[in-house]
Amino acid sequence: MSLVPLESNPEFIHQLGVSSKWCLTDVYGTDPELLAMVPQPLQALILLYPYTDKAQAYDNEVVEKLKNDGQKVSPNVFHMQQCVSNACGTVALIHSVANNLDVIEIEDGMLKTFLEKAKDLSFEEKGQLLVDTAVSGIMEAHEQLAQEGQTEAPDENAPVYHHFVAFVEKDGSLYELDGRKPFPINYGPTTKDKLLENATKVCSEYMARDPGEVRFTMIALTSSE
Numbered sequence: 001m002s003l004v005p006l007e008s009n010p011e012f013i014h015q016l017g018v019s020s021k022w023c024l025t026d027v028y029g030t031d032p033e034l035l036a037m038v039p040q041p042l043q044a045l046i047l048l049y050p051y052t053d054k055a056q057a058y059d060n061e062v063v064e065k066l067k068n069d070g071q072k073v074s075p076n077v078f079h080m081q082q083c084v085s086n087a088c089g090t091v092a093l094i095h096s097v098a099n100n101l102d103v104i105e106i107e108d109g110m111l112k113t114f115l116e117k118a119k120d121l122s123f124e125e126k127g128q129l130l131v132d133t134a135v136s137g138i139m140e141a142h143e144q145l146a147q148e149g150q151t152e153a154p155d156e157n158a159p160v161y162h163h164f165v166a167f168v169e170k171d172g173s174l175y176e177l178d179g180r181k182p183f184p185i186n187y188g189p190t191t192k193d194k195l196l197e198n199a200t201k202v203c204s205e206y207m208a209r210d211p212g213e214v215r216f217t218m219i220a221l222t223s224s225e
Contacts, residue, residue: 013093013221016138017109021225027218030200038196039222043104044096044168045199047206048089048217051163054210063181071186074171080118081127082179090138092164094130095177096221099168110138127179162215167199174198196220 014020027045028034049055078098082091097104098115106112118126130138165178174190190198200218207216 012090013097016093016097016111017107018097018111019105019107021223022104022221023224025220025222027196027200027220030204035196035200038220039224041103041192042196042220042222043100043192044166044221045196045203046092046096046164046166046219046221047203048162048164048219049206050210050213050215052210052213055163055206058209059178059181062185066183066185071183072173073175073184073186074173077168077170077175077177077184078115078119079123079126079177079184080130080179081124081182083127083131087130088164088179091127091130091179092166092177095166095179096168099170099175099177100221114138123182167195167202169195174202176202 013022013024022043023039024046025039027038078095080091080094080098082088094111094114097106097111098118101115106115114130118129121129163178163180165176168175168177169190169192172189172191174187174195176185176187178185187198187202203216203218207213
């Protein structure tokens with residue numbers, strides 16, 4: 001199964017039932033004056049980055065290192081597998097919302113139902129549930145918004161060269177959540193107040209590893225009030 005790639009559409013979370021109190025906001029850079037423009041409170045940061053050979057090799061290296069060395073991961077982190085091609089944007093949004101249900105309200109509907117069913121499942125089972133419950137509307141919402149994007153939607157089988165990952169604070173640590181990686185990556189201590197600062201430092205490292213690329217985008221899940 002494959003989806004049409006989804007642009008960073010700010011209306012998607014509201015279509016899934018997330019309260020209008022929350023919105024997706026562009027982050028224009030990592031300089032302090034640009035970060036100061038991002039509305040607060042911030043609950044998650046999403047990075048869209050070019051999935052080049054360099055990026056893929058580094059991801060593989062990190063996964064192997066953590067498999068060997070281990071890391072501490074809170075059992076409260078919601079992390080799901082990406083089982084569908086081109087669904088990384090949807091998975092990143094779900095990661096962003098699902099790890100902030102203590103403050104983010106979700107209306108009855110497709111996403112709330114999915115999260116209630118998925119909360120006690122494994123990484124793999126969560127991802128499969130998203131596929132199995134496609135009739136619930138999440139995948140249909142993805143497809144509809146992909147077709148309504150500002151640029152012409154590519155064929156669902158066309159290769160995609162970008163990937164979305166989410167950064168959240170959970171139980172005092174900064175986590176990177178990627179549906180292609182078998183576990184969350186713990187980047188160490190943080191707080192909600194320091195989430196933007198610490199997450200953008202990791203994003204800067206992504207950019208530094210591929211200095212010939214300029215196709216990076218950061219999107220914050222923040223308060224709209």
